[in-house]
Structure formats: C-alpha cells, structure tokens
Amino acid sequence: MTDFRPTILAFCCNWCSYAGADLAGVSRLQMPPNVHIIRVMCSASVKPEYVLKALSQGIDGVLVLGCHIGDCHYMTGNHRTAKRMPLVQKVLKETGIDERRLKLDWVSAAEGEKFQKVIVDFVQEVQMLGPSPLREVRF
C-alpha cells in the first residue's frame, strides 16, 4: 500500500490557496511530491468537467482549494465552489468512482501549515483508497 505513489491534481486559486502553497514553500514545509498544481484565478472557475477529465483518465485524486468563505477575492466566487464540488462528488458516486477522490478545502495566503496538512492528509487518504480503477481504462 505505501509503495503506491498516487498522482494528484490540485486547482489552487491565485489569491489564497496558491499563495498559501507559496508560503508553505518559503517556510520549507516538507510534504509528499504527489500533488501537481494548476493555478486558476478563482476556485469558482474550476469546471466539473476538469475534475471528471482528470479522474476518468486515471488521475488518483483531485483537490480544489480556494479562499475561506468570506475571504474570496471575487466576493462570492467560493460560495459557488462550495455548492458545486459536493454535486460533482455526487456525480462521481453515481458513476461508481469513490467520491473521496475529490476533495474541496480552503487555504488562505497565510496558511502555509494548513496547506501542508491538506496535502499530507489527502495524499494519505488517496493512498488508502488505492490506485484509481480507471488507470487501466484509457479512452
């Protein structure tokens, strides 16, 4: 189980979570090297299609990280993310993909340590879930 090195995709918003990831770096907080970040301006711009595209091709887990509720640079963007991602999880569940492969969380620009914790925990969780069953199914 511990030999399994999952491939994880993360969407980080430019203003909070990407900056939080930067702060984790500046603070030299160590974490497993499984997470690959795509920077977006707001977590609300993450289309459900991106999540499905990644997971359906065998990516083991997807993280969507935004600003804390109330702190969104675009006022209410993350309110939509907060509603949208649980729906995507429902869709995943319906299609037989473990919905825990998608995780939504909030990391502020000042939370380098929180970013580290989110990464460490999610990598562990996905490791526990094992390799994506869709790894072998390529479309």
Added chain:
Amino acid sequence: MARIGVFICHCGHNIASTVNVEELVEFAKTLPEVVAAEHNLYSCSEEGLGSIRKSIEKNKLDRVVVAACTPRTHEPLFRKTVELAGINKYLFEFVNIREHVSWIHAKEPKSATEKAKKLVAMGVAKAALLEPQKEGESSVIPTAVVIGGGIAGITAAASLVAQRIDTHLVETESRLGGNLADIEVIGPQFLKSKQLLDELIMELKTSTKAHLHLSSRVTEVKGFVGNFEVTVDRAGKAGKIPAGAIIVATGAKEWTPNGEYGFGTVPGVITQQDLETRLAKGEKPKRVVFIQCVGSRQPGREYCSRVCCNASLKNALRILDAAPDAIVSILHRDIMSYGTASEHMYRRASERGVRFVRYGLDRPAKVSPSKSGAVVEVFDETLDEDIDMDADLVVLATPMVARDDSRELGKLLKVPLDKFGFFLEAHVKLRPVEFATDGVFICGSARWPSSVSECISQGKAAAAKAAIPIRKGKVVIEAITAQSDSDKCSACGNCVIACPYEAIEIVEADGKRYAKVNETLCKGCGTCVAACPNDAMQQRGFTTRQLGAMIDALVKNAMEETP
C-alpha cells in the same frame, strides 16, 4: 506549430540542489513543439534574461516557458522580457518548481525531479495553446484613503497631500498621532515626539487636499485598484469615499500582561507605556528594573517585537539623565538594538552603568512585594548564580501585538494576515509595502512592530507606491477577462447570475441572443466559465482547452511512470 522555448532556473542552489536541472532540460527538449531548452543559474538576473532574449531571437521562439519560482512575484519581469524580444507578453507561461517543488521536497531529489518534469510538461502544453492578448485600461479616481492616523498613516497622508493628491485620513480615535502621541521622547536621537507630530498634523490640518475623519471607522470597501468605494462611518453616520488607492496604517498595540511578574498584584510593576506616561509627568524613579521579552519569543508568540529593547534603552538613559544616581537594570534574553544609532544607545547605557543581566526562558525572574517596593530575583546566566535587586518600578517590556480589529479590516479589504494577526505584504523584498491586491498598500506596525523611523520610511514608501496609479491616471487591466462565443452560447443566463460583478448581459444581435461580457467590469475570476453549460464562456489565459491540455499532459506523463 508553436515554437516554444523552455528555460529552467537553478535559482542558485535553491532549485538545483534538489531538482536535477540538466535532466529537466533534456526532458523539456522531448516535449511537443519545444524547439529550445536551456538552464540558467538565475533566470531573473540580467544574464538570465539576456539569454532568454537571445534564445528567442536565435531560435525564432514564439512562446516562452520559464520554470523557476512563483508567478506571484516574478511573472511581470519575465513578461516584460519576452515583450522586449517582440513576443506578446501573454505568450509566456510560468512553472513553479521552487516553492512548489524543490523547497517542499528537499529530501526527495528523484521524486522532486519527476514532479518538476510533469509540471513543465503541463506548462508547455498550456503554452502551446496560449494566444496573444491586448490589455484594457481603466481610469483611476485621483483620491487616496489612508486608514489609521498614527505616525505611519499621517506620514503617508502628508506625503500624498504634498503631491497634491486628495487624501482622506480615517482614524478611529478622536485625535491623531496613535501610539506615538503617548510617548514623549523618541530614541535613539531623543527627539520630542510632539515636535514631529505637530508639524505633520499641521500640514494636514492646513491643506485643502487633506480630509480628516476622526472617531471614524471603515465599514465597507468595494471595487478594485483605481475605483474603490470606501464607506466610512462616524457615530452611525456613513459616508462613501470614491478612491483610487488605499493605504493601511492601522498600527499595533502594546500587549497587556496577564499577571506575569506580579503585574496587577505587586505595586510598581508596570508596562513600558505606563513608564512613558510617568516619565512624561516628570517622575524620577530611583531603582528601576526592566524585564525584556515579557510575552514574546515564547511558545504561542514566537516573534521578536524589535522595538522593546530600544524603548528600554532609551528610557534607562532618560531615567539616568533625570536622576544620575538612579540604579537601572535591564533583564534580557538578547539585546536587539539594531542599527548604528541604537547600538550607540546600548553602548552609552553600558557606560552610564545600566546593569544588563541575561536570563533564560527556563528560569524567569520572580517579582515579589517588599517593604520599599518590589524585589526581583533572577538567575544571572553570566554569573551562573541567583541575584536579587530592589526596585521602585519593575517595567515589563511587552511586545506589540496586532490590533483586535485587524482581522475585520483584512476581510473588508480582502488582504491576508499572518498567524499573529499582522498584515502580510506581497513580498518582503520584491514588493514591500504592497499587498498582493493591486491598489492596496501597507505601512507601519500593522505590518510588523516597527520603530518610528521605520514607520516614517514605510509611510513615505506606501504613499509613493499609492501615487503611481493616481498620477498615471489609468491602470492596465490584465487580459484575463472572460469572453463568450456567440455561436456556442444558448443565452441560458447562468453566467449572468454567476458573475459577482454584474459584468454580463444577454444581448441580441443579428436575430440571435447571447451573453456579452463588459470587459471593463469583468475582473477575470472565471466564475462564469464554470457556470456555462455550453463551453461558450472562456477566460483569456485560462481557457478550457488550455487547462484541459494541462490535465492531459499530467495524465500522459503520470501514466508512463509505474504507479
């Protein structure tokens, strides 16, 4: 076919000591549409930028990918560089292999290199699909708002007013001057603070450009650089101030001890601020013990407040000036008298007979009442023995801590705070006194405990920065706004509802209804993109094709590895 050049930065040892840069360059060369890949010791140095420009020319590059640090600090520099070489600056893509790779996977060079490869592949995939963009412009309201009327804020305001910029200064108290108004003398030059404050306040009170809002508080901030609307409330009456830039100068406050060292129980145990007040009244204490680092540099509040050592040195000298036979001791863990003038003050205090006693956090001093005042017992680390001293006054040098209302203001302005509640600037070296949010600036102790001279220089720096958009009269709008494809759009209106800026409306043209984005109102969040069921809405620089290509590149490069 695009002609992409990839430049991998060593960042000295910062990246290269973990990521195998040569291997990464060879990998980059194998990626589709990459025609050149090289590495630089420091891509952001004059030499590094020069070699990027040369390569663009030599290899006829039309897209540039730099794998280095974070776009949040260095993207403007590289964009400018490619623009100088004749490439539209939006044909540049940044890959972060320092903050997001080498610094956080320092002990796993092999995995770090593999991750860096995937990130570079993702960056290249996006770069191939980038399109040249034209930036928009928006006008700037030629007014500034300064929040906080302490020394940093009034310096910033006076500096803006001197540039003939209309400036609103908002202060919660009924007077200006902040903490400094309660301090009589400023070290290390022993200048009367009143003299400094009166001069600045007079400038503000006599200028037609300065608008003072005392006993007032900011309750709402809307808008963006160039076009803010700041709501200021005074005794329940709110007014709206349109402004082009905002400076935060709300300061900090002295921490009040929770009974440490007999505070509140043993007579004569006071804080530094109490001492300032007593000295200003002309009191001449004879036996004074200062205890440094009370409540700081300890678990829970690890930082050094930096100003307290100098304050104690200054007041020790003032006490000796008033009563040359006074006995003054400073119990410290380290003396932080940085700067030549302060260092001189430290030396003078030693020469004048101030006793410096070093104590450890594990064996703090004990203060108990005595017949003639208080007695302080402490383990002297240098003498390696317990000593005790009588005191009329025991002065607790407590740190400056963030104001209680900082967090609320941070929310209003959408700017971050650090874990101690101080405001977090965009970058200590590259963008000091700026927030990551354009048009909002920070100065003084709200940012970090700062001396008066630091508050003044930061206040002036923030004013100079805030004046840039105001004086230019316009700000460039980054070309990341949304656009809709009228052919794909079904005019469902989801985007209209989703947009936080009411920047989208359904219009009718040529007998077809479709969503249209007002690009001066659009802030480029991309919320509408995710709301669009037809893939008609696209955010420039973050199109669904570009992000889709990044996902595909990750899949391709991850699946080739064995899981």
